[in-house]
Amino acid sequence: xxxxxxxxxxxxxxxxxxxxxxxxxxxxxxxxxxxxxxxxxxxxxxxxxxxxxxxxxxxxxxxxxxxxxxxxxxxxxxxxxxxxxxxxxxxxxxxxxxxxxxxxxxxxxxxxxxxxxxxxxxxxxxxxxxxxxxxxxxxxxxxxxxxxxxxxxxxxxxxxxxxxxxxxxxxxxxxx
Amino acid sequence: xxxxxxxxxxxxxxxxxxxxxxxxxxxxxxxxxxxxxxxxxxxxxxxxxxxxxxxxxxxxxxxxxxxxxxxxxxxxxxxxxxxxxxxxxxxxxx
Numbered sequence: 001x002x003x004x005x006x007x008x009x010x011x012x013x014x015x016x017x018x019x020x021x022x023x024x025x026x027x028x029x030x031x032x033x034x035x036x037x038x039x040x041x042x043x044x045x046x047x048x049x050x051x052x053x054x055x056x057x058x059x060x061x062x063x064x065x066x067x068x069x070x071x072x073x074x075x076x077x078x079x080x081x082x083x084x085x086x087x088x089x090x091x092x093x094x095x096x097x098x099x100x101x102x103x104x105x106x107x108x109x110x111x112x113x114x115x116x117x118x119x120x121x122x123x124x125x126x127x128x129x130x131x132x133x134x135x136x137x138x139x140x141x142x143x144x145x146x147x148x149x150x151x152x153x154x155x156x157x158x159x160x161x162x163x164x165x166x167x168x169x170x171x172x173x174x175x176x
Numbered sequence: 177x178x179x180x181x182x183x184x185x186x187x188x189x190x191x192x193x194x195x196x197x198x199x200x201x202x203x204x205x206x207x208x209x210x211x212x213x214x215x216x217x218x219x220x221x222x223x224x225x226x227x228x229x230x231x232x233x234x235x236x237x238x239x240x241x242x243x244x245x246x247x248x249x250x251x252x253x254x255x256x257x258x259x260x261x262x263x264x265x266x267x268x269x270x
Contacts, residue, residue: 030231035239037250073258077251084248095244100230110230122231125240128247135251139258146265 011053018046026133029126031117036129040136047141056148066145069138076135083127099123 025032025039060066087096100123101109110121119126184192225237239247 030233030236030240032233033235035233035236070262073255077255080248080251084244095241095248097229097241110226110232112226115232117232122229122236125229125231125236128240128244129236132247132251136254139254142258143261146261150265 008053011049015046015049015053018049019043022046022133022137026129027126028119029129029133030122031119036132037136039129040133041140043133043137044140044144047137048144051144051148056151060145066142066149069141069145071138073135073138073142076131076133076138079131079134080128083124083131087124095124097123097125099127 022039022041022043022045025034025042026036027039029035029039084095087098088094090096091098099105099107100121101107102123106120106123106126108118108120110118221234221238221242225234225242226232229237229241231237231241
């Protein structure tokens with residue numbers, strides 16, 4: 001992988017914005033287009049940009065090892081299943097939307113018809129959105145980390161070295 | 177695999193592929209676009225999803241409430257796919 005100074009600087013600027021946009025997509029999944037799958041994929045794009053900007057070893061040491069992303073992924077799936085099972089306990093069936101209009105978490109009553117939308121409506125649906133978002137983010141990050149682990153990277157010193165003079169007359173068989 | 181090891185002769189394979197394509201294209205000949213014009217479920221979702229689930233986004237209401245079990249299956253598929261990738265790229269000690 002080669003990543004120059006421009007890519008590193010731009011990545012440092014863009015990565016937080018990508019994370020915020022992904023979180024927005026997940027959190028507003030029940031109001032605007034988007035949702036858990038899309039938002040999780042966007043956040044995983046930020047992880048990919050981190051892996052490209054900072055070197056794999058650097059980002060593993062400073063950011064997080066792949067084991068943590070496995071835990072995040074499993075936690076997302078468990079949160080989904082537990083939320084679904086809570087409908088069985090508190091409501092009438094598996095995946096029952098028992099938080100809707102209950103006054104608790106995400107429990108505001110929705111106003112019918114065309115309206116701007118309230119973030120704290122829709123009951124179980126935002127919780128499931130977050131669960132799926134966490135799961136997709138963890139899953140795609142694990143895939144990226146495992147695939148990056150197999151690459152041979154250039155070092156930072158190699159990337160920052162002055163560019164070699166191109167169009168130099170090489171010997172025969174110099175490059176294969 | 178080379179040609180000599182294949183079970184069928186080449187001509188038979190070509191004929192079979194053409195026949196299969198024709199069979200698959202057969203329904204397209206007599207089909208008009210949007211043909212069962214009245215389906216009841218889509219209008220039901222548009223009318224009732226906001227009232228029944230409380231979500232303003234109808235797509236989200238279908239994915240996470242009406243078809244929530246399907247989404248659970250999708251999440252499990254993703255989990256198993258990542259498991260496969262992790263197994264494929266594992267470190268092998270020599």
